[in-house]
Amino acid sequence: MPMSAADNAMGLGLRALNRIAGSPLLDRVGLRGPAEKALYSATKSGFKAAGAAGRTFARVQSNGKPASRLTTGPRNDLFDLKPSDEQQMMRESVGDFAMAKLRPAALDSDAACAAPEDLLTQANDLGITMLGVSEELGGAVTERSAVTSALVSEALARGDMGLAVATLSPAAVSTAISLWGDAGQQATYLPEFVGETVPAASLAIQEPRPVFDPFGLQTKARRSGDGFTLTGTKSLVVRGADAELFVIAADLDGAPALFITEAGLKGITLQAEPAMGVRAAATATLELTDVSLPGHALLGDADPGVYADCIRLGRIAWAALAVGTSQAVLDYVIPYVNERSAFGEPISHRQAVAFKIADIATELEGMRLVTYRAASRADQGLSFAREAMQARRLAATRGMQIGSDGVQLLGGHGYIKEHPVERWYRDLRAAGLYEGALLV
Amino acid sequence: MINLETPKKFKGLTDQAHQVALEVLRPISRKYDLAEHSYPKELDMLAALIDGLNDSGGSQGAGAAGVKQDVASDEGNRNGSNMASALGVMETCWGDVGLVLSMPRQGLGNSAIAAVANSDQLKRFDGRWAAMAITEPEAGSDSASIRTTAEEDGDHYVLNGEKIYVTAGERAELVVVWASLDRKLGRAAIKSFVVERSNPGLILDRLEHKLGIRASDTVAFRLENCRVPKEDLLGSPEIDTKTSFAGVMKTFDNTRPLVAAMAIGVAKASLDRTRELLEEAGIVIDYDRPVTGQPGAAATFIEMESDYEAARLLMMEAAWMADNTKPNSLQASMCKAKAGRMGTEIALRCVELCGSIGYGEGELLEKWSRDAKILDIFEGTQQIQQLVIARQLLGKSSSELR
Numbered sequence: 001m002p003m004s005a006a007d008n009a010m011g012l013g014l015r016a017l018n019r020i021a022g023s024p025l026l027d028r029v030g031l032r033g034p035a036e037k038a039l040y041s042a043t044k045s046g047f048k049a050a051g052a053a054g055r056t057f058a059r060v061q062s063n064g065k066p067a068s069r070l071t072t073g074p075r076n077d078l079f080d081l082k083p084s085d086e087q088q089m090m091r092e093s094v095g096d097f098a099m100a101k102l103r104p105a106a107l108d109s110d111a112a113c114a115a116p117e118d119l120l121t122q123a124n125d126l127g128i129t130m131l132g133v134s135e136e137l138g139g140a141v142t143e144r145s146a147v148t149s150a151l152v153s154e155a156l157a158r159g160d161m162g163l164a165v166a167t168l169s170p171a172a173v174s175t176a177i178s179l180w181g182d183a184g185q186q187a188t189y190l191p192e193f194v195g196e197t198v199p200a201a202s203l204a205i206q207e208p209r210p211v212f213d214p215f216g217l218q219t220k221a222r223r224s225g226d227g228f229t230l231t232g233t234k235s236l237v238v239r240g241a242d243a244e245l246f247v248i249a250a251d252l253d254g255a256p257a258l259f260i261t262e263a264g265l266k267g268i269t270l271q272a273e274p275a276m277g278v279r280a281a282a283t284a285t286l287e288l289t290d291v292s293l294p295g296h297a298l299l300g301d302a303d304p305g306v307y308a309d310c311i312r313l314g315r316i317a318w319a320a321l322a323v324g325t326s327q328a329v330l331d332y333v334i335p336y337v338n339e340r341s342a343f344g345e346p347i348s349h350r351q352a353v354a355f356k357i358a359d360i361a362t363e364l365e366g367m368r369l370v371t372y373r374a375a376s377r378a379d380q381g382l383s384f385a386r387e388a389m390q391a392r393r394l395a396a397t398r399g400m401q402i403g404s405d406g407v408q409l410l411g412g413h414g415y416i417k418e419h420p421v422e423r424w425y426r427d428l429r430a431a432g433l434y435e436g437a438l439l440v
Numbered sequence: 441m442i443n444l445e446t447p448k449k450f451k452g453l454t455d456q457a458h459q460v461a462l463e464v465l466r467p468i469s470r471k472y473d474l475a476e477h478s479y480p481k482e483l484d485m486l487a488a489l490i491d492g493l494n495d496s497g498g499s500q501g502a503g504a505a506g507v508k509q510d511v512a513s514d515e516g517n518r519n520g521s522n523m524a525s526a527l528g529v530m531e532t533c534w535g536d537v538g539l540v541l542s543m544p545r546q547g548l549g550n551s552a553i554a555a556v557a558n559s560d561q562l563k564r565f566d567g568r569w570a571a572m573a574i575t576e577p578e579a580g581s582d583s584a585s586i587r588t589t590a591e592e593d594g595d596h597y598v599l600n601g602e603k604i605y606v607t608a609g610e611r612a613e614l615v616v617v618w619a620s621l622d623r624k625l626g627r628a629a630i631k632s633f634v635v636e637r638s639n640p641g642l643i644l645d646r647l648e649h650k651l652g653i654r655a656s657d658t659v660a661f662r663l664e665n666c667r668v669p670k671e672d673l674l675g676s677p678e679i680d681t682k683t684s685f686a687g688v689m690k691t692f693d694n695t696r697p698l699v700a701a702m703a704i705g706v707a708k709a710s711l712d713r714t715r716e717l718l719e720e721a722g723i724v725i726d727y728d729r730p731v732t733g734q735p736g737a738a739a740t741f742i743e744m745e746s747d748y749e750a751a752r753l754l755m756m757e758a759a760w761m762a763d764n765t766k767p768n769s770l771q772a773s774m775c776k777a778k779a780g781r782m783g784t785e786i787a788l789r790c791v792e793l794c795g796s797i798g799y800g801e802g803e804l805l806e807k808w809s810r811d812a813k814i815l816d817i818f819e820g821t822q823q824i825q826q827l828v829i830a831r832q833l834l835g836k837s838s839s840e841l842r
Contacts, residue, residue: 078518078519079444079446079519079756079760080442143482211730213729215729277615309745312728337834348836349842351842354832354836355826358829358830360829361833365774366750366753366756366778367749369753372442373445375442376443382445385728386745387749388727388728389727389731389742389746397743419526
């Protein structure tokens, strides 16, 4: 057994190297030669590169036209847990995709710290980045629905959280611009997100320090002329190296604000920042050194309400992911404890085991309902700060407990990569601490 | 369309229940906690008021008799009497759970009658206060092994045995007694019988002294050749090994969300008062800043509130499913399990947070943390709920997962 486990690990390492070595990123930033050496530790600290110099987003003037805004849905007075027919269809098709495509790719993507290109393309074909964009701008919807996004996020994360994060990252940027952008910003950026090739994009809030508070940012935006200069460090930026567009949170005049930032600008560098989990999301550290932004880079007029909503919607998204991954844990451990025998009978005949199953199911359902409530309040234009926080706390405490119990129920087997519970354990830790990156 | 807000149509009901809790129950809460076993006469007037509400239809079927599986209907989403009952119970228990358990004509026996009685029985027992007697000294959670027997004798059944922990057993007019028609046939032979409290064969042994819910009387009975007319057996006298016990247990699918609602009401009382005390002490609770950077008390409060919310929504889900004729046995047990442990944990942590103020009798916080504990025990303990949940999820019988 030790031999084959070691062989397996070696195999994965080689595959990881192959993937990085084959990445077009290296050619683009002229790193292929010097990078060969760094590839030994590709999944540790890796390369340092300038931001992806992908497409240019041609500036479109707004000409005073009002921005396109998604309407909030109709108020439904009755308590109801049944999704609409459209939501149910979306949830099912995304769920099928997650189980058929994401789950089988999860192990390798985790090791490679990258999501397979074809998977991301297929996910885009499902229209995930169009969910937050109005029909008027080429998107898929007429009504704002955080609930739909939460259902989709949950369904994806049931397949794999890391790949779900990679998939949903551009949607966070398109949703942010759709919700808070002015007409010019919407016309400049959104067509790309509803086009054939959706750009990699990332909403960068997190900063690398203990007790991080997204309302007290150390990344600073200084006013300079008509524009701004950004300086600071963002951590765990999803698909950082590939991203062509960022929405970056920075402190402006003492309050947090959001800035649309194209990746090719001078002063932007990215370094791979692999973490405990959600590794398929190819997380990176984003360094901003006197990055000059035009005046129209400011998103949402530096309205503190906009920024607060951005943080809250992000927390709901992460809670939805925790729900999906926790469901994956429950689905996995039930047949395991029924089939695994010890002392002459299935271990599920023991209360110590069975009660853990009961608790996982109960806490999961509670977390799911709280998450849906937060999303549904956002859709109805009700306050949702408290509910988003509650969803986050349950993801942090109950979700993590489920991750831990998933490994525990499998015992030694749970600790080994032959079973996905060890990955879910690592992934679930993210859901309680990540700020931003995703939006519902 | 997914919406987890409490519907506006229940606002009148919940407002009214809240007023009752605030104006009637809270002011006498400590009095009857201290004066255990004395009858809270203030409740008679209140009970009349609740009867009036039920008769006028103004309560949307709230109350103990409101919990039943509605007949199937195809008119789409329903928010009906199960939800109304749960919301009403939650609000009144925010006032005082012990007093709510002592509310005339709102006993658990009334729920049992509502769930399994035939139309003649419904008419005969209408408007009468019914307690429920299941537990025995040798049969607690294991209700299938009860030893009280019921023997046929002409037009009567003759009941013999011992019952303990009968809530409102002293004050109720009727007691629904679980007994076996034939102990050899196991759980299928267990039936429930409506016994008049005045029946000379139903002998009150003692009143218990308890940790909490002291306003509610808890009694032990002996049944000595207690003769019960045959027509007072609830449901069918047939012993059907497939469905009989399930029928009896069905009461619990409907009442578990109500006990969850009690725990949720008590937890809410503790949270509301704790929040006031914390804010008076200058603690700021911020829902946007991460809890890691907030004072410990604020962080603890947010954690408690999150757990409370999970329990509350699980209860709403179970009630909503019952209103929409979806089988909810799993969700009923989940909400009872979650609310039971949440209620105790939150009430106790609130006492801890408030220190000597929380622990002293000057506040009700210490009382709520004593009251809360029973809600994780009666109507199926935490562990029984876990068993019910696990058996369903794992596809195990009660002989495999014991």
